[in-house]
Amino acid sequence: MSFGGQNMQSPRLNLNSDYSQHPYPPQDHSYNNSAYSFANSNSQQGNYSPVDSRQYPNAHMDNNNNYGNYSSGWAEKTQTGNRKSKMIVIGSIIGLIVIIAIGVGVGVAVSNNNKKGSSSSTGSTSSGDTKGWVMSQNNVVKYNPKDLSQFEKDTRLKKSLYGMAYMPEGAIMPACGATFEGVLEDVMLMSQLTTRIRLYGTDCNQTGLVMEAIKQTKTDLTVYMGIYINDDDTVYTRQRDEVKKLIETYGTDHIAGVTVGNEYILNKMTAAGGADPTSAPGVAAAEFLVTKIQDTRSMLTSMSLPKTIPVGNGDAGSYTNTQLLSAVDYFMSNIHPWFGHLPVEQSAGWTWQFFQDNNVALAATVPNNPELFIAEVGWPTKSSDAENASNGASDASEANLQIFINDWICQANQNQTKYFWFENMDQPWKDAQFGGVEGWWGLFDAKKQLKQVTLPDCAAP
Numbered sequence: 418m419s420f421g422g423q424n425m426q427s428p429r430l431n432l433n434s435d436y437s438q439h440p441y442p443p444q445d446h447s448y449n450n451s452a453y454s455f456a457n458s459n460s461q462q463g464n465y466s467p468v469d470s471r472q473y474p475n476a477h478m479d480n481n482n483n484y485g486n487y488s489s490g491w492a493e494k495t496q497t498g499n500r501k502s503k504m505i506v507i508g509s510i511i512g513l514i515v516i517i518a519i520g521v522g523v524g525v526a527v528s529n530n531n532k533k534g535s536s537s538s539t540g541s542t543s544s545g546d547t548k549g550w551v552m553s554q555n556n557v558v559k560y561n562p563k564d565l566s567q568f569e570k571d572t573r574l575k576k577s578l579y580g581m582a583y584m585p586e587g588a589i590m591p592a593c594g595a596t597f598e599g600v601l602e603d604v605m606l607m608s609q610l611t612t613r614i615r616l617y618g619t620d621c622n623q624t625g626l627v628m629e630a631i632k633q634t635k636t637d638l639t640v641y642m643g644i645y646i647n648d649d650d651t652v653y654t655r656q657r658d659e660v661k662k663l664i665e666t667y668g669t670d671h672i673a674g675v676t677v678g679n680e681y682i683l684n685k686m687t688a689a690g691g692a693d694p695t696s697a698p699g700v701a702a703a704e705f706l707v708t709k710i711q712d713t714r715s716m717l718t719s720m721s722l723p724k725t726i727p728v729g730n731g732d733a734g735s736y737t738n739t740q741l742l743s744a745v746d747y748f749m750s751n752i753h754p755w756f757g758h759l760p761v762e763q764s765a766g767w768t769w770q771f772f773q774d775n776n777v778a779l780a781a782t783v784p785n786n787p788e789l790f791i792a793e794v795g796w797p798t799k800s801s802d803a804e805n806a807s808n809g810a811s812d813a814s815e816a817n818l819q820i821f822i823n824d825w826i827c828q829a830n831q832n833q834t835k836y837f838w839f840e841n842m843d844q845p846w847k848d849a850q851f852g853g854v855e856g857w858w859g860l861f862d863a864k865k866q867l868k869q870v871t872l873p874d875c876a877a878p
Contacts, residue, residue: 546567547559547561547569549561549562549563550562550567550569553598553601553602553605554596554598554599554601554602555602555864555865555866557571557602557606557864557865557866558571558602558605558606560605565601565630565633565634565635566633566634566635566636568605568634570609571606571609571867573867573871573872574606574609574610574867574872575609575610575872575873575874575875576609576610576611576612576876576877577610577826577827577830577872577873577874577875577876577877578610578611578826578838578877579611579613579829579830579834579835579836579837579838579877579878580611580612580613580614580615580641580790580835580836580837580838581607581610581611581613581614581615581837581838581840581841582614582615582792582793582837582838582839582840582841583603583607583614583615583616583627583840583841584616584617584623584840584844585599585600585603585621585623585626585627586599586842587599587621588618588620588621588623589621589846590620590621593620593621593622594621595621595622595623595626596626597626597629597630600623600626600627600629600630601630601633601634602865603630603841603842603865604627604630604631604634604636604638605634605636606841606861606865607638607841608634608636608637608638610838610860610872611638611838611877612637612638612639612877613638613639613640613641613673613837614627614638614639614640614641614837615640615641615643615676615749615792615837616640616641616642616643616676617643617645617676617679618643618644618645618656619642619643619644619655619656619659619660619663620645620655620656620659624640624642624643624659624660624663625659625663625666627640628640628663628666628667628671629667631671632667632671638671639671639672639673640671640672640673641673641674641675641676641729641749642660642663642672642674642675642676643656643675643676643679643731644656644657644660644675644676644677644678644709644713645678645679646677646678646679646681646706646709647681653709657712657713657716660675660713660716661716661720664717664720664722664726665720669722669723669724669726672726673726673727674726674727674728674729674746674747675713675717675726675727675728675729676728676729676730676731676749677706677709677710677713677728677729677730678706678709678710678730678731678732679730679731679732679749680731680732680733680736680751681702681705681706681730681732682694682699682702682703682706682732682733682736682737682738682741683732683733683736685698685699685701685702686698686699686702686736694735694736694737694738695738699736699738700738700740703737703738703740703741704740706730706741706744707740707741707744710728710729710730710744710745711744713728714728727746727747727788728745728746729745729746729747729748729749729787729788730745730748730749731748731749731750731751731792732748732749732750732751733750733751734750734751734752734771734772734775734776735775735776737750737776737779738779739779739782739783742779742780742783742785742787743783743784743785744785745785745787746785746787746788747787747788747789747790748776748780748787748788748789748790749790749791749792749837750772750775750776750789750790750791750792751791751792751793751839752768752771752772752791752793752794753793753794753795753839754767754768754794754796754821755796755797755808755813755854756808757771758808758809758810759808759810759811760810760811761796761810761811761817761820761821762811762820762824764796764811764821764824764825765821765824765825765828765829766824768791768794768825769829769832769834772789772791772834776789777789788835789835790835790836790837791834791835791836791837792836792837793837793839793840794825794836794837794838794839795818795821795838795839795840795858795860796813796817796818796821796858797813797818797854797857797858798813798814798815798817798818798857798858798859798868799813799814799854799857800813800852800853800854800857801848801852801853801854801856801857802852802853804853805852805853805854813854813857815868815869815870818868818870819869819870819871822870822871822872822873823873826872826873826875827873827875830875830876830877830878831875833878835878838860839858840858840859840860841859841860841861842859842860842861842862842863842865843856843857843858843859843861843862843863844856844858844859844863845863
Protein backbone atom coordinates (compact mmCIF):
# COMPACT_ATOMS: atom_id res chain seq x y z
CA MET A 418 0.00 0.00 0.00
CA SER A 419 1.26 3.48 -0.41
CA PHE A 420 1.01 6.54 1.69
CA GLY A 421 0.82 9.86 0.18
CA GLY A 422 2.33 12.86 1.63
CA GLN A 423 3.37 15.22 -0.86
CA ASN A 424 5.33 12.86 -2.81
CA MET A 425 5.58 9.98 -0.50
CA GLN A 426 4.08 6.60 -0.55
CA SER A 427 1.87 5.39 2.20
CA PRO A 428 2.45 2.02 3.66
CA ARG A 429 0.06 -0.28 1.99
CA LEU A 430 0.37 -3.19 -0.09
CA ASN A 431 -0.10 -4.15 -3.62
CA LEU A 432 0.31 -7.64 -4.99
CA ASN A 433 0.39 -9.33 -8.28
CA SER A 434 2.63 -12.19 -8.71
CA ASP A 435 3.82 -12.63 -12.21
CA TYR A 436 7.50 -13.05 -12.73
CA SER A 437 9.18 -14.31 -15.82
CA GLN A 438 9.45 -18.05 -15.32
CA HIS A 439 6.74 -18.85 -12.83
CA PRO A 440 3.49 -16.87 -13.12
CA TYR A 441 1.68 -16.67 -9.79
CA PRO A 442 -1.26 -16.70 -9.42
CA PRO A 443 -2.80 -18.16 -12.60
CA GLN A 444 -4.19 -15.47 -14.86
CA ASP A 445 -7.78 -16.62 -14.46
CA HIS A 446 -7.79 -15.87 -10.74
CA SER A 447 -9.79 -12.88 -9.65
CA TYR A 448 -8.51 -9.87 -7.74
CA ASN A 449 -9.88 -7.59 -5.06
CA ASN A 450 -10.36 -3.98 -6.08
CA SER A 451 -10.00 -2.63 -2.57
CA ALA A 452 -6.26 -2.12 -2.90
CA TYR A 453 -4.81 1.35 -2.99
CA SER A 454 -1.68 3.00 -4.20
CA PHE A 455 -0.29 6.50 -4.05
CA ALA A 456 -0.01 8.01 -7.47
CA ASN A 457 1.43 11.48 -7.64
CA SER A 458 1.98 13.20 -10.93
CA ASN A 459 2.16 16.66 -9.43
CA SER A 460 5.19 17.86 -7.54
CA GLN A 461 3.09 20.15 -5.37
CA GLN A 462 0.22 18.00 -4.15
CA GLY A 463 0.04 14.46 -2.93
CA ASN A 464 -2.60 12.17 -4.40
CA TYR A 465 -3.50 8.82 -2.91
CA SER A 466 -5.79 6.93 -5.25
CA PRO A 467 -7.22 3.41 -5.66
CA VAL A 468 -5.15 1.09 -7.76
CA ASP A 469 -6.15 -1.33 -10.45
CA SER A 470 -7.80 -4.40 -8.98
CA ARG A 471 -5.37 -6.92 -10.48
CA GLN A 472 -2.80 -6.57 -7.75
CA TYR A 473 -4.46 -8.78 -5.12
CA PRO A 474 -4.97 -12.41 -5.99
CA ASN A 475 -7.25 -15.11 -4.72
CA ALA A 476 -3.98 -16.95 -4.36
CA HIS A 477 -3.68 -20.71 -4.22
CA MET A 478 -7.37 -21.57 -4.50
CA ASP A 479 -8.01 -24.95 -6.03
CA ASN A 480 -10.59 -25.75 -8.70
CA ASN A 481 -13.27 -26.11 -6.02
CA ASN A 482 -12.48 -22.63 -4.64
CA ASN A 483 -10.96 -24.10 -1.49
CA TYR A 484 -7.93 -22.50 0.11
CA GLY A 485 -4.76 -24.52 0.21
CA ASN A 486 -2.96 -25.41 3.41
CA TYR A 487 -0.54 -22.58 4.14
CA SER A 488 0.58 -23.87 7.51
CA SER A 489 2.90 -26.69 6.45
CA GLY A 490 5.96 -24.83 5.14
CA TRP A 491 5.55 -22.06 7.69
CA ALA A 492 5.22 -24.53 10.56
CA GLU A 493 8.03 -26.75 9.30
CA LYS A 494 10.44 -23.82 9.20
CA THR A 495 9.36 -22.83 12.69
CA GLN A 496 9.85 -26.39 13.98
CA THR A 497 13.38 -26.42 12.60
CA GLY A 498 14.05 -23.29 14.59
CA ASN A 499 12.45 -24.91 17.63
CA ARG A 500 14.85 -27.86 17.49
CA LYS A 501 17.82 -25.51 17.40
CA SER A 502 16.32 -23.47 20.21
CA LYS A 503 15.88 -26.59 22.37
CA MET A 504 19.55 -27.47 22.06
CA ILE A 505 20.49 -23.94 23.01
CA VAL A 506 18.13 -24.02 25.98
CA ILE A 507 19.56 -27.33 27.26
CA GLY A 508 23.09 -25.99 27.08
CA SER A 509 22.02 -22.75 28.73
CA ILE A 510 20.38 -24.61 31.64
CA ILE A 511 23.57 -26.57 32.36
CA GLY A 512 25.60 -23.40 32.29
CA LEU A 513 23.08 -21.63 34.48
CA ILE A 514 23.28 -24.31 37.18
CA VAL A 515 27.04 -23.84 37.40
CA ILE A 516 26.70 -20.06 37.55
CA ILE A 517 24.05 -20.26 40.28
CA ALA A 518 26.25 -22.50 42.42
CA ILE A 519 29.11 -20.02 42.21
CA GLY A 520 26.82 -17.02 42.57
CA VAL A 521 25.17 -18.23 45.75
CA GLY A 522 28.45 -18.36 47.62
CA VAL A 523 29.67 -15.02 46.32
CA GLY A 524 26.28 -13.40 46.80
CA VAL A 525 26.06 -14.28 50.49
CA ALA A 526 29.40 -12.65 51.19
CA VAL A 527 28.66 -9.53 49.18
CA SER A 528 25.19 -9.20 50.70
CA ASN A 529 26.60 -8.95 54.18
CA ASN A 530 28.84 -6.09 53.14
CA ASN A 531 26.05 -4.19 51.40
CA LYS A 532 23.23 -4.33 53.90
CA LYS A 533 23.64 -0.65 54.65
CA GLY A 534 24.21 0.36 51.06
CA SER A 535 21.59 2.35 49.16
CA SER A 536 19.46 0.98 46.33
CA SER A 537 20.46 3.36 43.56
CA SER A 538 18.29 2.19 40.68
CA THR A 539 17.07 5.33 38.94
CA GLY A 540 14.56 4.12 36.38
CA SER A 541 12.39 6.81 34.83
CA THR A 542 9.24 5.57 36.56
CA SER A 543 10.60 5.11 40.06
CA SER A 544 8.97 6.99 42.91
CA GLY A 545 9.71 10.71 43.00
CA ASP A 546 11.33 10.78 39.57
CA THR A 547 8.32 12.07 37.67
CA LYS A 548 7.77 15.38 39.44
CA GLY A 549 7.44 18.04 36.76
CA TRP A 550 6.84 15.50 34.02
CA VAL A 551 4.12 16.18 31.44
CA MET A 552 1.78 14.14 29.28
CA SER A 553 2.34 13.84 25.55
CA GLN A 554 0.10 15.39 22.91
CA ASN A 555 -2.52 12.62 23.05
CA ASN A 556 -2.01 11.84 26.75
CA VAL A 557 -0.43 8.45 26.07
CA VAL A 558 3.15 8.96 27.30
CA LYS A 559 4.39 10.79 30.39
CA TYR A 560 7.86 12.28 29.97
CA ASN A 561 10.40 14.69 31.38
CA PRO A 562 10.28 17.90 29.28
CA LYS A 563 13.82 18.73 30.42
CA ASP A 564 15.19 15.39 29.23
CA LEU A 565 13.18 13.67 26.51
CA SER A 566 15.09 10.44 26.99
CA GLN A 567 13.16 9.98 30.23
CA PHE A 568 9.62 8.73 29.60
CA GLU A 569 7.36 6.16 31.17
CA LYS A 570 7.10 2.79 29.50
CA ASP A 571 3.80 1.11 28.73
CA THR A 572 3.93 -2.45 30.07
CA ARG A 573 1.50 -3.57 27.35
CA LEU A 574 4.07 -2.78 24.66
CA LYS A 575 6.70 -5.40 23.84
CA LYS A 576 9.78 -4.97 21.69
CA SER A 577 8.71 -7.88 19.54
CA LEU A 578 8.31 -6.30 16.08
CA TYR A 579 11.13 -6.51 13.54
CA GLY A 580 10.10 -3.12 12.15
CA MET A 581 7.22 -0.68 11.78
CA ALA A 582 5.88 1.15 8.72
CA TYR A 583 5.37 4.78 9.69
CA MET A 584 3.97 7.99 8.31
CA PRO A 585 3.60 10.88 10.77
CA GLU A 586 0.26 12.58 11.18
CA GLY A 587 0.13 15.69 9.00
CA ALA A 588 2.85 14.60 6.56
CA ILE A 589 0.72 15.21 3.47
CA MET A 590 1.52 17.92 0.95
CA PRO A 591 0.66 20.67 0.54
CA ALA A 592 -0.73 21.11 4.07
CA CYS A 593 2.32 19.69 5.87
CA GLY A 594 1.01 19.78 9.42
CA ALA A 595 3.44 17.34 11.03
CA THR A 596 4.76 18.56 14.37
CA PHE A 597 7.68 17.63 16.57
CA GLU A 598 5.29 16.95 19.47
CA GLY A 599 3.33 14.44 17.40
CA VAL A 600 6.42 12.68 16.08
CA LEU A 601 8.02 12.67 19.53
CA GLU A 602 4.99 10.83 20.91
CA ASP A 603 5.18 8.29 18.08
CA VAL A 604 8.90 7.70 18.58
CA MET A 605 8.41 7.14 22.30
CA LEU A 606 5.74 4.54 21.54
CA MET A 607 7.46 2.84 18.59
CA SER A 608 10.76 2.57 20.45
CA GLN A 609 8.96 0.23 22.86
CA LEU A 610 7.89 -2.01 19.97
CA THR A 611 10.82 -2.18 17.55
CA THR A 612 14.28 -0.94 16.66
CA ARG A 613 13.46 -0.15 13.02
CA ILE A 614 11.03 2.12 11.19
CA ARG A 615 10.36 2.51 7.51
CA LEU A 616 9.52 5.94 6.05
CA TYR A 617 8.21 6.74 2.57
CA GLY A 618 9.49 10.21 1.76
CA THR A 619 11.15 13.32 3.17
CA ASP A 620 8.58 16.03 2.37
CA CYS A 621 6.82 17.97 5.12
CA ASN A 622 10.05 17.61 7.14
CA GLN A 623 8.81 14.23 8.29
CA THR A 624 12.21 12.53 8.19
CA GLY A 625 13.88 15.46 9.89
CA LEU A 626 11.33 15.38 12.69
CA VAL A 627 11.87 11.64 13.14
CA MET A 628 15.65 12.01 13.28
CA GLU A 629 15.41 14.85 15.80
CA ALA A 630 12.99 12.87 17.99
CA ILE A 631 15.34 9.87 17.96
CA LYS A 632 18.26 12.12 18.89
CA GLN A 633 16.46 13.73 21.80
CA THR A 634 14.90 10.54 23.16
CA LYS A 635 18.21 8.67 22.79
CA THR A 636 16.31 5.60 21.64
CA ASP A 637 17.83 2.81 19.57
CA LEU A 638 15.57 3.27 16.54
CA THR A 639 17.13 3.08 13.10
CA VAL A 640 15.43 4.51 10.03
CA TYR A 641 15.01 3.36 6.47
CA MET A 642 14.63 6.76 4.84
CA GLY A 643 12.41 7.04 1.78
CA ILE A 644 12.61 8.98 -1.48
CA TYR A 645 9.32 9.03 -3.33
CA ILE A 646 9.60 8.64 -7.10
CA ASN A 647 7.29 9.79 -9.87
CA ASP A 648 7.95 11.11 -13.36
CA ASP A 649 8.84 14.59 -12.11
CA ASP A 650 12.59 14.73 -11.56
CA THR A 651 12.27 17.74 -9.27
CA VAL A 652 10.38 15.55 -6.79
CA TYR A 653 13.24 13.07 -6.68
CA THR A 654 15.96 15.72 -6.58
CA ARG A 655 14.34 17.63 -3.75
CA GLN A 656 14.08 14.54 -1.57
CA ARG A 657 17.53 13.23 -2.46
CA ASP A 658 19.02 16.56 -1.42
CA GLU A 659 17.02 16.46 1.82
CA VAL A 660 18.44 13.01 2.58
CA LYS A 661 21.94 14.40 2.10
CA LYS A 662 21.24 17.34 4.39
CA LEU A 663 19.82 15.08 7.10
CA ILE A 664 22.85 12.78 6.98
CA GLU A 665 25.13 15.80 7.32
CA THR A 666 23.07 16.96 10.31
CA TYR A 667 22.47 13.70 12.17
CA GLY A 668 25.20 11.36 10.96
CA THR A 669 24.72 7.73 10.00
CA ASP A 670 24.28 5.93 13.33
CA HIS A 671 20.49 5.81 13.08
CA ILE A 672 20.19 5.35 9.32
CA ALA A 673 19.72 1.78 8.10
CA GLY A 674 19.10 2.48 4.41
CA VAL A 675 17.59 4.74 1.77
CA THR A 676 14.61 3.35 -0.14
CA VAL A 677 14.31 4.92 -3.59
CA GLY A 678 10.74 4.57 -4.83
CA ASN A 679 7.69 2.74 -3.56
CA GLU A 680 5.27 0.93 -5.87
CA TYR A 681 6.58 2.77 -8.91
CA ILE A 682 6.51 -0.34 -11.12
CA LEU A 683 3.02 -1.18 -9.88
CA ASN A 684 1.77 2.29 -10.77
CA LYS A 685 3.37 2.15 -14.19
CA MET A 686 1.93 -1.27 -14.91
CA THR A 687 -1.51 -0.14 -13.76
CA ALA A 688 -1.36 2.90 -16.04
CA ALA A 689 -0.31 0.68 -18.94
CA GLY A 690 -3.13 -1.77 -18.26
CA GLY A 691 -0.69 -4.61 -17.72
CA ALA A 692 0.21 -7.00 -14.95
CA ASP A 693 3.55 -8.50 -15.99
CA PRO A 694 6.58 -6.63 -14.57
CA THR A 695 8.80 -8.40 -17.09
CA SER A 696 6.90 -6.85 -20.01
CA ALA A 697 8.24 -3.78 -21.81
CA PRO A 698 6.48 -1.25 -19.50
CA GLY A 699 7.73 -3.10 -16.43
CA VAL A 700 11.31 -3.25 -17.66
CA ALA A 701 11.19 0.43 -18.66
CA ALA A 702 9.94 1.36 -15.19
CA ALA A 703 12.73 -0.66 -13.59
CA GLU A 704 15.36 0.98 -15.79
CA PHE A 705 14.06 4.41 -14.79
CA LEU A 706 14.26 3.45 -11.12
CA VAL A 707 17.79 2.11 -11.56
CA THR A 708 19.01 5.53 -12.75
CA LYS A 709 17.66 7.10 -9.54
CA ILE A 710 19.06 4.31 -7.37
CA GLN A 711 22.48 4.72 -8.93
CA ASP A 712 22.30 8.50 -8.53
CA THR A 713 21.42 8.17 -4.85
CA ARG A 714 24.24 5.70 -4.32
CA SER A 715 26.68 8.07 -6.04
CA MET A 716 25.54 10.91 -3.80
CA LEU A 717 26.13 8.82 -0.69
CA THR A 718 29.54 7.69 -1.93
CA SER A 719 30.59 11.28 -2.59
CA MET A 720 29.94 12.10 1.08
CA SER A 721 32.77 9.79 2.28
CA LEU A 722 30.62 8.47 5.10
CA PRO A 723 31.98 6.28 7.91
CA LYS A 724 29.78 3.41 6.77
CA THR A 725 28.11 2.28 3.57
CA ILE A 726 24.38 3.06 3.60
CA PRO A 727 22.42 0.47 1.57
CA VAL A 728 20.14 1.73 -1.20
CA GLY A 729 16.97 -0.20 -2.03
CA ASN A 730 13.49 -0.08 -3.48
CA GLY A 731 9.99 -1.04 -2.40
CA ASP A 732 7.03 -2.28 -4.42
CA ALA A 733 4.00 -4.51 -4.39
CA GLY A 734 4.76 -8.14 -3.67
CA SER A 735 5.25 -9.38 -7.20
CA TYR A 736 5.90 -6.12 -9.05
CA THR A 737 9.61 -6.46 -9.49
CA ASN A 738 11.98 -7.99 -12.01
CA THR A 739 15.60 -8.97 -12.38
CA GLN A 740 16.53 -5.60 -13.89
CA LEU A 741 15.58 -3.90 -10.63
CA LEU A 742 16.76 -6.56 -8.20
CA SER A 743 20.19 -6.61 -9.84
CA ALA A 744 20.64 -2.92 -8.99
CA VAL A 745 19.56 -2.75 -5.33
CA ASP A 746 21.13 -3.60 -2.01
CA TYR A 747 17.71 -4.55 -0.65
CA PHE A 748 14.13 -4.94 -1.82
CA MET A 749 11.04 -4.24 0.29
CA SER A 750 7.94 -6.22 -0.65
CA ASN A 751 4.43 -5.13 0.36
CA ILE A 752 2.32 -8.22 1.11
CA HIS A 753 -1.19 -8.11 2.60
CA PRO A 754 -3.16 -11.34 3.02
CA TRP A 755 -6.36 -9.31 3.51
CA PHE A 756 -6.29 -8.44 -0.18
CA GLY A 757 -5.50 -12.02 -1.10
CA HIS A 758 -8.97 -12.93 0.25
CA LEU A 759 -7.37 -15.24 2.79
CA PRO A 760 -9.04 -16.49 5.98
CA VAL A 761 -7.17 -14.87 8.83
CA GLU A 762 -6.25 -18.29 10.23
CA GLN A 763 -4.25 -19.05 7.05
CA SER A 764 -2.86 -15.58 6.48
CA ALA A 765 0.47 -15.90 8.27
CA GLY A 766 1.50 -19.01 6.35
CA TRP A 767 0.24 -17.58 3.07
CA THR A 768 2.20 -14.37 3.54
CA TRP A 769 5.42 -16.26 4.16
CA GLN A 770 4.81 -18.57 1.19
CA PHE A 771 3.96 -15.66 -1.11
CA PHE A 772 7.22 -14.00 -0.09
CA GLN A 773 9.16 -17.20 -0.87
CA ASP A 774 7.45 -17.72 -4.23
CA ASN A 775 7.57 -14.16 -5.49
CA ASN A 776 10.59 -12.52 -3.92
CA VAL A 777 13.03 -15.03 -2.47
CA ALA A 778 12.91 -17.22 -5.58
CA LEU A 779 13.42 -14.32 -7.98
CA ALA A 780 16.20 -12.72 -5.92
CA ALA A 781 18.06 -16.03 -6.03
CA THR A 782 18.44 -15.59 -9.81
CA VAL A 783 20.44 -12.35 -9.60
CA PRO A 784 24.14 -12.23 -8.66
CA ASN A 785 24.15 -9.40 -6.10
CA ASN A 786 22.15 -11.22 -3.40
CA PRO A 787 19.85 -8.33 -2.35
CA GLU A 788 18.55 -8.33 1.19
CA LEU A 789 14.79 -8.97 1.28
CA PHE A 790 12.12 -7.55 3.55
CA ILE A 791 8.37 -7.87 3.82
CA ALA A 792 7.83 -4.14 4.00
CA GLU A 793 4.14 -4.10 4.86
CA VAL A 794 2.12 -6.77 6.62
CA GLY A 795 -0.87 -6.44 8.94
CA TRP A 796 -4.64 -6.73 9.27
CA PRO A 797 -7.38 -4.06 9.24
CA THR A 798 -9.67 -3.70 12.23
CA LYS A 799 -12.66 -1.92 10.73
CA SER A 800 -14.41 -0.85 7.56
CA SER A 801 -16.34 2.36 7.17
CA ASP A 802 -18.90 0.59 5.00
CA ALA A 803 -20.51 -2.83 5.13
CA GLU A 804 -19.40 -3.74 1.60
CA ASN A 805 -15.72 -3.86 2.59
CA ALA A 806 -16.12 -5.22 6.12
CA SER A 807 -15.03 -8.68 4.92
CA ASN A 808 -12.48 -9.82 2.37
CA GLY A 809 -14.76 -12.73 1.52
CA ALA A 810 -13.13 -15.05 4.03
CA SER A 811 -12.62 -13.05 7.24
CA ASP A 812 -13.77 -9.76 8.73
CA ALA A 813 -11.84 -6.62 9.46
CA SER A 814 -11.85 -6.64 13.26
CA GLU A 815 -9.67 -6.34 16.32
CA ALA A 816 -10.36 -9.98 17.10
CA ASN A 817 -8.90 -11.02 13.75
CA LEU A 818 -5.99 -8.62 14.18
CA GLN A 819 -5.22 -10.51 17.38
CA ILE A 820 -5.29 -13.82 15.52
CA PHE A 821 -2.86 -12.51 12.92
CA ILE A 822 -0.60 -11.06 15.64
CA ASN A 823 -0.58 -14.44 17.38
CA ASP A 824 0.17 -16.35 14.19
CA TRP A 825 2.72 -14.01 12.64
CA ILE A 826 4.99 -12.11 15.02
CA CYS A 827 6.81 -14.73 17.08
CA GLN A 828 6.91 -17.25 14.26
CA ALA A 829 8.35 -14.68 11.84
CA ASN A 830 10.92 -13.64 14.42
CA GLN A 831 11.96 -17.23 14.96
CA ASN A 832 12.16 -17.84 11.21
CA GLN A 833 14.36 -14.73 10.84
CA THR A 834 11.81 -13.19 8.48
CA LYS A 835 12.48 -9.45 8.17
CA TYR A 836 9.20 -7.54 8.14
CA PHE A 837 7.67 -4.13 8.88
CA TRP A 838 4.30 -4.08 10.59
CA PHE A 839 1.67 -2.10 8.75
CA GLU A 840 1.08 0.25 10.43
CA ASN A 841 1.59 2.24 13.60
CA MET A 842 -1.77 4.07 13.78
CA ASP A 843 -5.09 4.56 11.98
CA GLN A 844 -5.20 7.25 9.29
CA PRO A 845 -8.43 9.32 9.34
CA TRP A 846 -7.53 11.19 6.16
CA LYS A 847 -7.52 7.95 4.18
CA ASP A 848 -10.85 6.93 5.63
CA ALA A 849 -12.36 10.32 4.71
CA GLN A 850 -11.14 10.08 1.12
CA PHE A 851 -11.51 6.39 0.35
CA GLY A 852 -13.62 4.68 3.00
CA GLY A 853 -13.62 0.92 3.37
CA VAL A 854 -10.73 -0.46 5.41
CA GLU A 855 -8.22 2.12 4.20
CA GLY A 856 -8.05 4.15 7.38
CA TRP A 857 -8.06 1.27 9.86
CA TRP A 858 -4.76 -0.61 9.75
CA GLY A 859 -3.15 0.83 12.85
CA LEU A 860 -1.87 -1.04 15.87
CA PHE A 861 -2.94 2.15 17.63
CA ASP A 862 -6.06 4.14 16.85
CA ALA A 863 -5.90 7.69 15.50
CA LYS A 864 -5.53 9.05 19.05
CA LYS A 865 -2.62 6.66 19.59
CA GLN A 866 -4.45 4.42 22.02
CA LEU A 867 -3.43 0.78 21.74
CA LYS A 868 -6.27 -1.26 20.28
CA GLN A 869 -7.81 -4.17 22.18
CA VAL A 870 -4.97 -6.57 21.43
CA THR A 871 -2.26 -8.30 23.42
CA LEU A 872 1.26 -8.19 22.04
CA PRO A 873 3.52 -11.22 22.42
CA ASP A 874 6.78 -10.99 24.30
CA CYS A 875 9.27 -12.54 21.89
CA ALA A 876 12.44 -10.78 20.87
CA ALA A 877 12.72 -9.65 17.26
CA PRO A 878 15.92 -10.50 15.38
